[in-house]
Amino acid sequence: MDLIQLQRQLVDYRTSLYHEGFLDEQFTQLQSLQDENNPDFVVEVVSLFFEDSERLLNELSKALEQQIIDFKRMDAQVHQLKGSSSSIGAHRVQKLCIVFRNYCEVHNVEGCLKCLQQVKHEYGIIKTKLESMFQLEQQILNAGGSIPV
Amino acid sequence: MEVAGEVLASEFQLHVLAVDDSHVDRKVIEKLLKISSCKVTTVESGARALQFLGLDEEKGSLGFNGLKVNLIMTDYSMPGMTGYELLKKIKRSSAFREIPVVIMSSENILTRIDSCLEEGAEEFLVKPVKLSDVKRVMNDCIMRGETEGNNRRRVDKRKFEDDNHASSSSSSSSSIPSSPSSPLPSSPSTAATSSPLHSLKRAKLRDHN
Numbered sequence: 001m002d003l004i005q006l007q008r009q010l011v012d013y014r015t016s017l018y019h020e021g022f023l024d025e026q027f028t029q030l031q032s033l034q035d036e037n038n039p040d041f042v043v044e045v046v047s048l049f050f051e052d053s054e055r056l057l058n059e060l061s062k063a064l065e066q067q068i069i070d071f072k073r074m075d076a077q078v079h080q081l082k083g084s085s086s087s088i089g090a091h092r093v094q095k096l097c098i099v100f101r102n103y104c105e106v107h108n109v110e111g112c113l114k115c116l117q118q119v120k121h122e123y124g125i126i127k128t129k130l131e132s133m134f135q136l137e138q139q140i141l142n143a144g145g146s147i148p149v
Numbered sequence: 150m151e152v153a154g155e156v157l158a159s160e161f162q163l164h165v166l167a168v169d170d171s172h173v174d175r176k177v178i179e180k181l182l183k184i185s186s187c188k189v190t191t192v193e194s195g196a197r198a199l200q201f202l203g204l205d206e207e208k209g210s211l212g213f214n215g216l217k218v219n220l221i222m223t224d225y226s227m228p229g230m231t232g233y234e235l236l237k238k239i240k241r242s243s244a245f246r247e248i249p250v251v252i253m254s255s256e257n258i259l260t261r262i263d264s265c266l267e268e269g270a271e272e273f274l275v276k277p278v279k280l281s282d283v284k285r286v287m288n289d290c291i292m293r294g295e296t297e298g299n300n301r302r303r304v305d306k307r308k309f310e311d312d313n314h315a316s317s318s319s320s321s322s323s324s325i326p327s328s329p330s331s332p333l334p335s336s337p338s339t340a341a342t343s344s345p346l347h348s349l350k351r352a353k354l355r356d357h358n
Contacts, residue, residue, distance in 0.1 A: 026277045029277070029279055029280065030177070032280070033177075033180050033181065033184060033280070038180070041180060044176065045173060045176050045177060048172045048173045048176055049173050051172070052171070052172055052173060076228070079226065079255075080170075080171065082255065083171055083173075083174065083255050083276065084171055084172075084173040084174070086255060086276065086277050087171070087173045087174050087177055087276065087277045088173060089277075
């Protein structure tokens with residue numbers, strides 16, 4: 001695939017992520033902060049998001065396996081996940097966290113379990129999509145091109 | 150206003166202490182501040198912030214307190230010490246009460262905003278924080294530094310805000326709802342949506358005088 005095609009593919013891919021509600025304008029904000037001085041800024045921030053999310057999802061899974069469920073602690077953890085997903089524009093994950101918190105508030109175990117599954121699922125999707133997008137960007141750079149804005 | 154901000158920034162670099170328990174948010178706020186020509190120190194908790202400032206008597210100053218801090222930006226919801234508690238500690242310390250404190254929160258709760266402003270917070274930013282929010286805070290700080298005395302500072306700050314409001318073309322999307330008790334018209338689509346909040350704070354102060 002030649003450079004122009006790669007660039008077009010990236011633009012189309014990115015556009016679809018916004019249209020399908022995977023990403024929101026906060027992601028655009030992050031991209032606008034990236035420059036020659038810090039060309040890996042977005043990748044770095046997203047990597048931190050992946051680390052944080054995986055840790056939190058593990059902790060939430062464990063919390064829901066306990067005999068006595070600590071809803072308050074879980075709520076704090078979902079709040080953290082909501083915050084970081086909001087900060088990178090991971091729109092669907094953020095929205096699910098809001099629902100998850102509501103279930104925590106009313107101590108609804110079934111609701112929490114369901115939400116956790118959904119959040120894990122959505123997180124998996126956005127992770128794959130962002131990684132694909134970064135790979136595409138890298139291919140463009142390797143081919144000597146620049147990332148279209 | 151933008152030009153004035155740039156000129157002043159080149160003569161005087163603000164040192165901002167950013168406090169947030171989230172890795173992601175620390176990285177983002179650091180970038181926003183660096184792009185706005187600030188020196189930045191990020192810490193992960195209120196306790197660390199106090200240590201950095203030299204306010205933590207137990208741990209001592211740890212040799213960090215060489216650089217003067219011009220502005221503190223702190224997340225509200227943090228484990229241990231909340232941003233609100235940090236704000237109170239700072240405003241109740243004779244050494245640091247003059248440092249402007251900005252609160253950042255993902256939750257747009259009016260009572261929370263009110264309590265923070267009441268305790269002396271300069272601004273309350275709704276997350277995710279944008280570059281336009283940071284630039285506005287910077288402008289306010291720089292203007293603030295130019296005036297003398299607390300009372301005059303507040304009056305001048307309001308004047309600058311009014312000028313800013315009139316000439317500002319960038320709209321801040323920090324969505325802060327208008328208070329039902331606000332004397333101002335509530336229009337969510339006004340540019341610089343934090344202006345009604347400032348005016349509300351100033352209106353409250355004026356009513357007391």
